[in-house]
Amino acid sequence: MVDQNPTAPRPASSASTAAGHGVVPDFAPAPAGEQRRFAVAGTGHRAGMYVSAITGEHADVATLVAWLDPNPGRIDYYDAEVGRALGQDGPAGLPRYTPEGLEKMIEERRVDTVVVTSPDHTHADLVARALAAGADVVVEKPLTTDRAGCRRITGAVADTGRDVTMTFNYRYAPRNSSLRQVVQSGQIGEVTSVHFEWALDTVHGADYFRRWHREKKSSGGLLVHKSSHHFDLVNWWLDDVPSRVYASGGLRFYGDRNAAARGLGPRPARGTGAVGDPFALDLHDDPRLQALYLDAEHHDGYLRDQDVFGPGITIEDNMALVVDYRSGATLTYSLNAHSPWEGYRVTVNGTEGRAELEVVERGAVLVGDDGKVVLDPSATPEGVAAGGLRPEGERLLVQRHWQAPTQYEIPAGIGGHGGGDAILLKDVFRKHLRVSEDALGRPAGYLDGLRAVAVGIAANQSLVTGLPVRVDDLDLGVDLSRPARAPRPAHEASA
Numbered sequence: 001m002v003d004q005n006p007t008a009p010r011p012a013s014s015a016s017t018a019a020g021h022g023v024v025p026d027f028a029p030a031p032a033g034e035q036r037r038f039a040v041a042g043t044g045h046r047a048g049m050y051v052s053a054i055t056g057e058h059a060d061v062a063t064l065v066a067w068l069d070p071n072p073g074r075i076d077y078y079d080a081e082v083g084r085a086l087g088q089d090g091p092a093g094l095p096r097y098t099p100e101g102l103e104k105m106i107e108e109r110r111v112d113t114v115v116v117t118s119p120d121h122t123h124a125d126l127v128a129r130a131l132a133a134g135a136d137v138v139v140e141k142p143l144t145t146d147r148a149g150c151r152r153i154t155g156a157v158a159d160t161g162r163d164v165t166m167t168f169n170y171r172y173a174p175r176n177s178s179l180r181q182v183v184q185s186g187q188i189g190e191v192t193s194v195h196f197e198w199a200l201d202t203v204h205g206a207d208y209f210r211r212w213h214r215e216k217k218s219s220g221g222l223l224v225h226k227s228s229h230h231f232d233l234v235n236w237w238l239d240d241v242p243s244r245v246y247a248s249g250g251l252r253f254y255g256d257r258n259a260a261a262r263g264l265g266p267r268p269a270r271g272t273g274a275v276g277d278p279f280a281l282d283l284h285d286d287p288r289l290q291a292l293y294l295d296a297e298h299h300d301g302y303l304r305d306q307d308v309f310g311p312g313i314t315i316e317d318n319m320a321l322v323v324d325y326r327s328g329a330t331l332t333y334s335l336n337a338h339s340p341w342e343g344y345r346v347t348v349n350g351t352e353g354r355a356e357l358e359v360v361e362r363g364a365v366l367v368g369d370d371g372k373v374v375l376d377p378s379a380t381p382e383g384v385a386a387g388g389l390r391p392e393g394e395r396l397l398v399q400r401h402w403q404a405p406t407q408y409e410i411p412a413g414i415g416g417h418g419g420g421d422a423i424l425l426k427d428v429f430r431k432h433l434r435v436s437e438d439a440l441g442r443p444a445g446y447l448d449g450l451r452a453v454a455v456g457i458a459a460n461q462s463l464v465t466g467l468p469v470r471v472d473d474l475d476l477g478v479d480l481s482r483p484a485r486a487p488r489p490a491h492e493a494s495a
Contacts (some may be wrong), residue, residue, distance in 0.1 A: 043120030073296025189352030
């Protein structure tokens with residue numbers, strides 16, 4: 001399976017092939033000949049996970065019928081990949097469309113579901129138009145980037161009654177669903193506060209400052225693009241809705257001004273071809289990235305490997321939030337995008353105790369003799385030493401008042417993102433075959449997506465005004481506290 005981000009850590013929890021007991025839901029066998037027709041809108045690296053799922057494990061229930069992307073070079077890459085998966089001598093030859101032809105694609109190819117993996121600022125337009133044209137939607141996080149996009153999607157859902165599936169894969173990572181179980185069980189009582197710290201390292205974190213995410217108009221900044229994962233987790237852990245947000249932050253490490261202030265001197269505008277620079281991404285080093293971006297950039301001019309210390313960066317790399325919830329609980333959250341290690345710590349305080357989840361996804365970022373980053377620190381003697389002090393792994397402790405702490409056993413998952421990707425994909429493509437409802441409520445819809453981006457959108461507004469922002473004042477087009485509508489079985493949705 002293709003990892004969604006080539007610079008993200010690949011810890012042991014993402015490499016398991018056999019899931020622990022109860023992690024993977026039960027699904028009924030697929031009826032013979034029943035297949036939903038999928039189209040992929042946005043053929044960058046993130047699309048790979050869905051393409052390989054449709055042509056691999058879920059080929060018995062899904063078929064890929066069309067591409068939609070303005071860049072023909074990226075479509076060429078995936079069309080050839082699908083051809084190989086189907087055992088053909090050449091490319092699959094699937095029909096291809098540009099964004100303005102979305103409705104035509106849905107009609108001509110009889111598309112049941114559009115998978116939206118395009119840049120974040122295009123999500124609202126593609127989602128709303130796909131729904132109006134008669135297709136359901138599977139959309140990568142974030143749902144959208146601003147208030148106008150939220151209102152457009154909520155309006156389209158209200159008008160059409162069609163399904164929007166949010167792919168919040170972190171919910172499916174067993175370490176995160178284990179914390180949900182602890183909170184849900186009442187072991188620590190009623191939740192009073194949550195502290196959530198996320199550290200992105202100088203490989204993964206830096207990558208957001210090389211690509212289109214570096215512009216807030218395209219991504220909403222990390223508070224929307226990356227943190228929507230984290231805010232969704234808190235919303236889901238607490239089964240609650242955010243009510244007020246106050247934020248502080250800024251661009252304090254990356255960017256040309258910070259580089260000049262630290263005396264870094266002149267730098268190349270892009271990483272490909274750079275020598276001895278651990279912050280550079282050379283697209284020649286990754287055949288997939290070279291094919292999708294370097295070899296395709298002449299079509300649209302998009303550069304995937306821009307200098308993280310170059311001009312034009314308008315997003316923050318240090319952020320801190322205070323979020324109030326309707327139940328009365330408070331979240332304190334921080335995100336740093338230039339850490340020397342990657343992982344996160346979550347503390348949930350309750351009236352009867354406390355739960356603590358600590359995850360180390362990459363214990364150190366080290367540089368090899370060639371000046372390039374060593375993604376596997378254990379490959380060097382220095383990495384072994386560093387790993388001894390901060391070993392990769394995960395631990396969930398639960399401690400009730402007047403008692404010693406106990407360690408909550410975290411079962412194994414399957415696939416990337418902490419063992420959650422492969423399980424998520426089962427729900428994406430087989431939710432109509434579920435034997436029973438998910439007791440943890442892991443499947444997510446558009447309301448969950450709205451609740452997650454609402455925190456980031458409010459935080460962005462708070463950064464501008466310096467004031468707290470009430471989520472209700474954002475007027476996102478729907479009452480976020482109302483129960484999410486259960487998704488319809490796929491056979492009903494296509495009727």
